[in-house]
Amino acid sequence: MSITLRDISKALNISVSTVSRALTDSHEIGEETKQKVLAYAKEHHYVPNRMARSLKVGKTRSIGVVICSIDNNFVAQMLDGIDQICTENGYQIIIMQSKESYEQEQACINLLHASGVDGIMISPSYQTTDFSHLKELQSQGFPVVLFDRISEKMTAHKIAANNLSGAYQATTHLISNGYTRIAHLNSNATLTTTAERFEGYKKALEDHGINYQEELVAFCDTAQQIDQSVADAMEQLLKQQPQAIFTATDLLSTKVLAYLMEHKFTVPKDIALIGFSNSDLAAVLNPSLSTVRQPSRQIGELAAQTLISLIKGKDIGPEETILLDTELQIRKSSGS
Amino acid sequence: MSITLRDISKALNISVSTVSRALTDSHEIGEETKQKVLAYAKEHHYVPNRMARSLKVGKTRSIGVVICSIDNNFVAQMLDGIDQICTENGYQIIIMQSKESYEQEQACINLLHASGVDGIMISPSYQTTDFSHLKELQSQGFPVVLFDRISEKMTAHKIAANNLSGAYQATTHLISNGYTRIAHLNSNATLTTTAERFEGYKKALEDHGINYQEELVAFCDTAQQIDQSVADAMEQLLKQQPQAIFTATDLLSTKVLAYLMEHKFTVPKDIALIGFSNSDLAAVLNPSLSTVRQPSRQIGELAAQTLISLIKGKDIGPEETILLDTELQIRKSSGS
DNA sequence: TTGTACGCGTTATCAT
DNA sequence: ATGATAACGCGTACAA
Secondary structure, X not given: OOXXXXXXXXXXXXXXXXXXXXXOOOOOOOHHHHHHHHHHHHHOOOOOOHHHHHHHHOOOOEEEEEEOOOOOHHHHHHHHHHHHHHHHOXXXXXXXXXXXXXXXXXXXXXXXXXXXXXXXXXXXXXXXXXXXXXXXXXXXOOOEEEEOOOOOOOOOEEEEEOHXXXXXXXXXXXXXXXXXXXXXXXXXXXXXXXXXXXXXXXXXXXXXXXXOOHHHEEEEOOOOOHHHHHHHHHHHHHHOOOOEEEXXXXXXXXXXXXXXXXXXXXXXXXXXXXXXXXXXXXXXXXXXXXXXXXXXXXXXXHHHHHHHHHHOOOOOOOOOEEEEOOEEEOOOOOOO | OOOOHHHHHHHHOOOHHHHHHHHOOOOOOOHHHHHHHHHHHHHOOOOOOHXXXXXXHOOOOEEEEEEOOOOOHHHHHHHHHHHHHHHHOXXXXXXXXXXXXXXXXXXXXXXXXXXXXXEEEEOOOOOOOOOHHHHHHHHOOOOEEEEOOOOXXXXXXXXXXXXXXXXXXXXXXHHHOOOOOEEEEEEOOOOHHHHHHHHHHHHHHHHOOOOOOHHHEEEEOOOOOHHHHHHHHHHHXXXXXOOEEEEOOHHHHHHHHHHHHHOOOOOOOOOEEEEEXXXXXXXXXXXXXXXXXXXXXXXXXXXXXXXXXXXXXXXXXXXXXXXXXXXXXXXXXXXX
């Protein structure tokens, strides 16, 4: 371990409190002693003990981040944004994975809270339908921010992409490429995220005079057995002979592309494809994948910013939902 | 915050230490009082204050993980492995990014150490050539494990892929596909990782009677301006009219593929390609990318396992380097 | 079996 | 401007 305040105080024959004041740059301290302390501290590589300070002040300057999985391009990008803001503001992040399990998510939240994090930001698992645990924390004045996947079941500061307009744009793009039989593959989660992408799809059809057909839509179990679920859904959808598919999540997009390739479909000739995806490899996929790209880093940054403001007790107004615009990236998979 | 031991002790009219003993399941405690305490604790959602405990026992049950960037497929997979082992063993991980900067790496190490982590596992930045900082910590008895990118400049427990054999296999595969003018693109880092992949390449050529030609090899600055560096290197290499390229890192592999596509090369007809990569999307790339795949999760798991053993003071023998076998995944980009 | 007292390293509140 | 002291919540040696 490092040296402590007392080590310094003994070595310099001054009191612990004086040393503390010197190091915290207090105004009630003599310039001379201050320099003496600072010099000694630097020479002996003094680093304040975070544990002790945290215990004393009741804050840890750490933030809990709960996500479904770290091994996910899009999530990693958000984490990068979160990390940058937190580092800039002197906060440490503790990342925990729910692995799309509600139980594990609860465990994460409990552990984080017990660890004394100053606040929690969470992108709920697809399984999560009950937010009472989070609500309870929140009602005790504990700062909570929802990001990416948000829900209407909870009142809180929420940051996410504008899923409705993103889905609308993607569907409209397919329509303007001449497709009318457009299938839609989505998650079966009960999150706002899911619902809004579905809404965007329907709205685009409606606005362009295309009848919505239930048979052209499938909802996959994205929490478990995703491969099997996608295969089942695709088999179902393909019976309806769609001309194009709009997939609603990163994972679904690439899995569908892989499925189509495996089953010898030529994209976009046999069937066109556009999907939500943030993979940097979309451009080098086979064929290059047209995507709705979410502002992942900004979502992370803004969410972190918001949580830190909350922690610092700044008045940032009532809980509100901030939606960031997506970006339509047209490549080959969606036809000409 | 939660309730404390004292809250319980007051409510039950017993001393704090008795409560503490009840909750730590000490043997010197009456069954009756123990149940009483446990019941009360559960009812009031008592969670021990980690800060206070850490301060007391001098251990935090947390581990620092330093990596180049969280926004990297391969790294995320390793982190996933690390997280799993740590969660199983009741350790929290604190992830910090060096962003391939030596200064930032030092800052991470300092911050982690100051945070009181029980040990550090690190995959050094490409810039890192000086390990004295880590060595000093280590010499003070602080547990350190190197993983993924390892260096001979430091004695420590090290876990990585068998880069030499991986590179050898990839090069040999190209040779057996009939290519003799095989270029090699690598990082310019001074890590063992880099050197061994280069060695594997050279050894494969030698073993198959192909002369090594310096002009067919280029080292990119993978720490900064990687795009420009790759473009420069490719321009240089292509002048030598290689029949195939073997790239030595995840990032280089996909960047080279993108470069070749952009410059209208047909892969593998004009030029064949094989590279180190752990992207799950390699199979859906255009063309599907032949790869040397590293056992990312296992590297993470084993490294975490090792560090935890070190922390617990188990005798796991002298510092040694463990190399895990890579897997050759042959797809279309490397020819027939 | 239970209680008392102290200390971990820091900051805050009093005095001086 | 500086020092003494208490307190944060917990664990433990010692006493009872």
